[in-house]
Structure formats: C-alpha cells, structure tokens
Amino acid sequence: MAKLKFTKTALLGLKPPETGKRLAVYDTEVPKLAMRITSAGSRTFYVVKRAGASIAWVKLGTFPEMTVEQARGEAQKILGEFASGANPAAARRAIRQEPTFTEMLADMLAHKKKRDGSPITERTKKDYLDTSRLHMGGIANSKLSHITRSEVKAIHTKASKKSARQADKAVAIISSVFNYAADHEHFSGTNPASRIQKNAVVSRDRFAQAAELPYLLEAIGESSLSDFFLLSLLTGARRSNVQAMTWRDLDLDSRIWRIGMTKNGTPQNVTLPREAVAALHARKRTTGTSQFVFPGEGKTGHLVEPKKAWAAILRRASLRRLLGHLESLGKLTAEERKQADHQITSAPAAAEKRYRSIADALEIDPALYDMTDLRIHDLRRTLGSWQAKTGASMAIIGKSLNHKSLQSTAVYARLDLDPVRQSVETATQAMLEAGGVKQPADVMNLLAKRKTTK
Template sequence: MADNKINFTKAALDALPLPEAGNRATYHDIKTNGLQLRVTSSGAKTFSLFRRVKNGSPERVTLGRYPDMTIEQARTEATRLNGLLVQGINPNTDARALKTETTLQELFDYFLQHRRTKRGAFLSEKTKRSYRYDFGLYLSKWSKRKLSQFKDTDFGKLHTEIGKEHPTTANRVIAMASSLFSFANEKKLFKGANPAHGIQKFPENPRDRFLQADELPAFFSALAEEENDTLRDYFLISLLTGARRSNVQEMQWSQINFDRAEWRIPTTKNGEPQTVTLTAEALEILRSRKTHNAGPWVFPGTGATGHIVEPKKAWKRVLERAGIDNLRIHDLRRTLGSWQAKTGASLAIVGKSLNHKSPSTTAIYARLDLDPVRESVDRATGAMLAAGGVKPAGDVLRIDAKSKKKSG
C-alpha cells in the first residue's frame, strides 16, 4: 500500500496506469486523511473517502468522478465528511450529512438576508431585486448544486457566454457570484478557493451618450406620438429631472411638494436622500397626471410592484420613430447633466443636481442650496426644449400629443 500513497496532483492522476482487465487500483492522498482515488481497467477514476466509524466498521463514501470533480473539490468534501465522522455522523446513513452541505440557492437566500455593506447596513430592497434578477436569469440553473461541486471553469465559461453580447452584465454576474462564495467562506458555509474569483473582467467603456441638439426635435416629436401617456410622461420626467431610472419608476405623490416645486427621494443609490428641483415643465406634467391618478404611484403599473418597471418596448418604439440609435433610458440622466454643462453650470452644480457623490466634492455639495441648482436646471431644460422645437425660449409648455399638434 505504501506505493499507492501519492500526492494528488493533476499530472500525477492523469499519468496513473490502468490495472489489468477486471481489476481495480486504489490510490491514497498523502495530504487528506481517508481520501482515495479508485481506478478501473476501463479508465474510470473515482474519488471516495474511506474511514472506520466509531464501532470500527469500515465506511466508504463516493465523492465524485475525476476530472469532473477536481482534486481541490475532493479534498474539500473529504475534509467536511471527516468532520462529520468525528461527530459520530455516518455520511452513508445519516440525513444530517446531506443537510450540512449548502446549496447555491440556500447560500443565495442566506446572503440576501444577512449580507451587510461596508457601512454595516443590510442590503437595500433595490439591490436585492437586482441580485434576484441576475441570479434567476444566470445562476438559478445551478441552484441545487452543492458549493463544493463548483469549479472555476464553471464561472469562467458563464462569464464568456454572457460577455459575447453583454460584457458589463457578465462582469456584474461574476462579481455577484464571487461575493456569494466570499460570504460563504466568511460564514463557514464553504471551505476552499473561491471558484468565481480571479476571472479577468471584460473592459467596460464608460458611456458618454446623450441627446444632441440635432436629435432633440425628432425625439420630442416621437414622444408626442406615444399613445401610452404613462410611459411618455415617465420618459419626460426622467429627462427633465435627471433622476435615476429606478427612482423615477418608484416616484410617489407623497414625495412631491407642488408649492416648493420639489421632489424628495427618501433613498437613492448612494444610500442618502435627495431633493430634486422640479421645473415648470415637470410640474405641469405632474399636475396633469395628478388629476387622473388617485393611487400612490405617479407612474402606476400592472405588475406586483404597483409601478412601472422595465418600459423597454415603449422606449424602443420612441427611438424607432425618432430614428435615434444607441440611446438608453439612463442616457436621459446624462443628457440633463450635459446640457447643464453646455449652459454654463459648474461641475459642482451638476453633481448636486444629479446627486453624484465623491470624496473630493462632498464638502462643496454640502454648502450648496437648491437655488443655483434650480436656476441651472431651468436654464438647461429650457435650452433643450427650445433646441427640440417644442417651445420658444422662456415659454412654459405642456409636452404631450395635444400641445405638439398645436405647436406643429
């Protein structure tokens, strides 16, 4: 048996000779107590754990087939089972052995419930929704797989597959998977190398797309032709406030103060509230919606949330009518900031308007009130609307199909 004690490495296992027909050879890992590799004459190589339980009887637990199960995974699982044997739990007969091995779904559910940010806060509901969406779309196919059964090649292939069309999404999904396994290590739910760590990210080019002056007439015309007034107004408010997409979707009437022309967002992406100044055009849109909307949401929807969620079809219709390519809903936020800069606003004012936060500008933001922000937003939106042919400079106009026909 001494000759069959070896250090399990890929090179060593790949080079093992096959036994004679009808025979089977057993090799013992010198690094992990009880870990064996059984080799048949047909070339099948299977990891197992061989130990004697408390009453002295021998027990063998089959772990997995090499190379589908890696050496590292076999050692991790053997170490886990050795721990169970010490507790008097027989992995072959005791259901507790199976229950102690965490699945990816169990880890994900526990992660959403107990994960904290660097500041010590639990994950926001918005972040949880984003994680659930990505998990359901890309990782749920592995929901029942035990953590010790994952290989780095699993996530490497997944990253490549997603990245063929969506490189940014691919990077985000792998980052989430890596966070899951790091959390599992931290909580002692998993022992071993993080299989989603160290995957080279796809390059992400920062977007600088926004509506140019020559695109605005067609854009406003396409919006005026949109029959769904809820989605049309959603796009307009997104443009005129520069607020993040999710915040506009979740806008509630209780957050709007018509007298002060302000919208108070309780929580934003950076974890802090934001007061958004509302231009005369934005107020006119909201007042019109208020007269026909008795519910809590400014932009109600038919789904479980009660508000609109992903108006991709309507956005596609608008862009096709306008003949505009490569413009995302989030680019409306960048459009306001860009037009503020075009009309003379300082970077501090733009940052305050859009609720950007960085260490170098936080102190400046804190000293700003809404008056210069309001002036800048008014000036920028006025310039956009004038460039789009929607209104003469200085006028206030309701932007909808009716007013468009009058002005056209």
C-alpha cells in the same frame, strides 16, 4: 501504493482490476486523496486518514460526476476538520450539511441587508436570480466547497462572449454569495470568485445632442407616456425613482421633489424646473385617486416597464430625422414628406422598413439619423451633459444628479439648492430651445399632442 497526479485523462485511462479486487491510487497533489476503482469500472474519491489505530476511508463522491478539482477541494476541507480534532463521521456530516450555491443565494436574498439596513429590493432579487439562471447553471447544485476558481472563470469567459457587463455581474454575484456564506459561517474556504479579472468596459457617454432634441421631443409628445419621459429628461432622476414618484413627495409650490431613498442609499431633493411643474399640474388632473404620479396595474401600483414606449419614441424620432435628411438631399418632395409623416404615425413598422431601405440604397450612414441607441438612462445623462455645456461645475452637476463619491461627498453636502436650481433651469432652457420648445405653454402643447395623435 500507486501514486499519480490526478487529471481527468489520467484517471479515465486507469484499467479496472481483476474480478473481485479493487485498485487504489493516490493523488500527488493532495496525498491523502485517493481513488478506488472496482472491477466493474466504478471510480470513487476518498480521503484516507489514520484515526487512532485504524485507517478511515471517508467517501467524497464518484468520478467523473465529481471532478478532480472538486474532490481536492472537499478533501482539503475534511482534512481541515480532522486537524481540528473532528472524527471522520463528523467531518463527513459537515460536508453533507453544507449548502449548495442555489440554497446559499436564496438565503442571501432573503436575509441580507443593504448598507442602510433596508432589505434587498424585489427588483434586485429578480436581477440576481435571472443572472444566476442564465449563467450559473453549472454550479447551481454544487456544494460551496465543490465550486472551483476554474469553474467561475469559465462562467466569466462564456458570459463575456455575449456581454462584458453581464459577465462581470455574474462573478460579482458569486463573490457576494461566498462572502455572505463566510460571514454567516456556512463556508470557511477561499472565495473562488476573488481576484478574477473584470472586463474592460468603456464608460458610456451618450446623451441627446442638439440636432436630435427636436425629433426626440416631438416623438415624446406623441407617446402615451410623454409625461414620464419629459420628467425624466427635465429632472435627471433615475428611472426607478420617476416610476415610483408619489404626489405626497412633491411640493409644487416650492418646486421640490423629495426622494426618500435613492440607488446610492441616500435621500435626495430634486429641483423641479417650471416646465416640469407645468407638466405635473396637468397630470394631477388625470391620475384619479392614485398616490402615484404614474399609476400601474401591477402589484407595485405604479408604472414598471416603459421600454416598449421608449422604443416606439426612438423609432419615430429616427425616421423623422431620416426624412428630413432625405428631403434636404432632394429625395423627397413636400407631398411625399407629408405622406411619409402620416405613414410613420399609422404604420411605423412599414415606414421604417421602407425608408431605411431607401437610406441603405443611397448609402446614407445610419449615424446621420439613427437614434435607437439612446437609452432611458441617457435622459439622465442628457441633463448632466447640458448642465456642463452651459457652464455648471462638476460639484453642481453631482449635487443635482445625486452622484456619490468619496472625494466629492463633502463638497455636495455644503451646497444648497439655489445654484443647483439655476444650473438645472439653465440646462433645461437650453435643451428645450434646441428642441424648439421655449415656454411652459409650449410644454403643454407638446404633451397635448398625444391626445390627438392616432
């Protein structure tokens, strides 16, 4: 009986036997795992086990379509079935009936519940499926017991070259699928995604600085979605919650916005500063009969994707900040500045190309004017940062932003909205004053700009 340690190189190196004969070799790692090689050169994995007076050869799959790691994993599973008293046919049938990764992912997305008992959101389902499509093609059609730790590590390594966060998310999704399969008794092996080292991710701390706010607020005022971005800034609420804001959840007299369910699985009362209330009163007159503050034409009924509008805002803000810098250096006359401002409004792409090239020629550091690294979520962080700048405690900031942690939950629960309101309004005033906006009437003027900007 020939034995060797199965590797791809070793198995491919075995010569086929003479015509009419078969060669059998056994793995030294899993002794009951064998490969049969025909004279035609086909190579097939088997589990070889004595069953009573006879020897059972349970076919696993052909090589190299089935890898050595997959064959070992499946062999161990079948041997486990044997040990529990199953017959060879039943053991093989159990393997055939095992779901693939794609099938198990679909089942999980259809039936898994969140901690509060609610179903997974459509947005989360799409996110999981998109991540699977991008990074998990190699294991999509593999049986769960065929998927190896080395394959999951390879997925993580490859994805890490493009995005550390995406790589970690891919591993987390794979792990979730296996945990779900184990919980529902579709899988009994070891989770191949467990204990894979995550990438070191630096926590993002970007927020709008005092020098940036005048340009940012001016550009927001010119946007068709100015109300949305201004409310995101003034409330610090998550983008998804602002997008789905409904009129019935707003008490404008008490200046409270009730969010029934947030990302962390809890409801939230958001305190509304006076400027936010002024913007909402004005918007109420423009939304017609829609239940949503920001109606949309899609199946959700509300605004879904504001990224293009945000990109346009950042482009305008960055260019105006660059123009101010060029003017301070004496590189733009008053008349040239006026023409440049007009071009930013009428032909922003051409203006960006022109003035960025001037900045490059003058070796101006983009950090002095470029604001395109700001994300929509940074508006939420901006409110919290300005609360900290104006003296709010971490507990107050956590309460206003609905942060959740084991250490601070009890502290948040004891807080009422009065100190939170004071903190939010103090931070709001500081931000608006830094941006050149000081009164609710100024907010209305800011929002009115979009109606006159071409």
